[in-house]
Amino acid sequence: MKLTFLGTGAADWNGPDARGEYRRLTSTLLDGRLLIDATPTVLDMIPDPAAITDVFYTHSHGDHFSVDALKALAPCRVYAHGSWAGEIAGEGLTVIPLTVGQPVEAAGFTMIPMPSNHSTQRDYETTLHYLIEKDGKRLLYATDGAWLLNREHHIIGKKVLDAAVFDATIGDDCDGDWRIFEHNSIDMIRLMLKSMHRMGRLREDAPVFLTHMARTLHPDQAALEARTEKPFVVCRDGMEADV
Numbered sequence: 001m002k003l004t005f006l007g008t009g010a011a012d013w014n015g016p017d018a019r020g021e022y023r024r025l026t027s028t029l030l031d032g033r034l035l036i037d038a039t040p041t042v043l044d045m046i047p048d049p050a051a052i053t054d055v056f057y058t059h060s061h062g063d064h065f066s067v068d069a070l071k072a073l074a075p076c077r078v079y080a081h082g083s084w085a086g087e088i089a090g091e092g093l094t095v096i097p098l099t100v101g102q103p104v105e106a107a108g109f110t111m112i113p114m115p116s117n118h119s120t121q122r123d124y125e126t127t128l129h130y131l132i133e134k135d136g137k138r139l140l141y142a143t144d145g146a147w148l149l150n151r152e153h154h155i156i157g158k159k160v161l162d163a164a165v166f167d168a169t170i171g172d173d174c175d176g177d178w179r180i181f182e183h184n185s186i187d188m189i190r191l192m193l194k195s196m197h198r199m200g201r202l203r204e205d206a207p208v209f210l211t212h213m214a215r216t217l218h219p220d221q222a223a224l225e226a227r228t229e230k231p232f233v234v235c236r237d238g239m240e241a242d243v
């Protein structure tokens with residue numbers, strides 16, 4: 001599967017920063033056809049909007065969900081957890097509610113919704129990560145959310161992952177930061193990787209993509225790349241990767 005990281009920033013990006021860097025809001029395209037999170041900043045990054053048939057949402061936060069972006073991509077199928085999918089409507093949008101642990105087939109992918117450790121203003125909303133399978137390859141898509149939930153860990157079960165995309169909102173210096181209860185720091189991801197490698201859940205050479213970086217909590221791209229070791233890949237807008 002081919003991943004295109006259309007946006008790699010957290011909600012605090014609202015244009016180029018003082019360093020001249022810019023991260024759009026986090027959105028990822030799979031094989032040019034399946035979009036995860038149609039955000040307010042995604043449209044100018046999509047190579048061929050007409051090719052997109054399926055849009056999956058992780059959650060309803062304003063940096064991930066945009067009904068205007070969806071309408072620009074219509075006609076398409078839109079998938080969101082059943083707790084809030086009924087609130088999505090628009091001409092040309094076919095909305096499909098998701099249930100945790102129940103796979104759906106879309107654009108050649110098997111998408112397995114998993115609960116994430118995150119929340120929105122909708123107290124009733126279940127926020128999602130995805131286990132994504134195609135042609136014998138498995139990708140964990142884990143943003144937004146801190147850590148992996150026990151239930152999510154059990155849905156992955158004994159499956160071996162070929163790649164992972166993690167919420168890396170917080171940088172190395174997170175002492176006292178309240179966001180650790182809803183987003184990861186890079187050190188938190190390092191801890192998870194150790195366990196996942198030891199348990200054989202993640203291939204030793206599997207790339208681990210970092211995205212959803214906060215503008216105020218990270219250095220620039222070059223400095224961030226210099227301070228992160230393999231298997232981390234620090235994403236930037238427009239970056240492509242094959243899994």
Ligand SMILES: [Zn+2]
Nearest residue numbers: 011061063144
């Ligand atoms: Zn977010």
Ligand SMILES: [Zn+2]
Nearest residue numbers: 059061118144
């Ligand atoms: Zn969020």
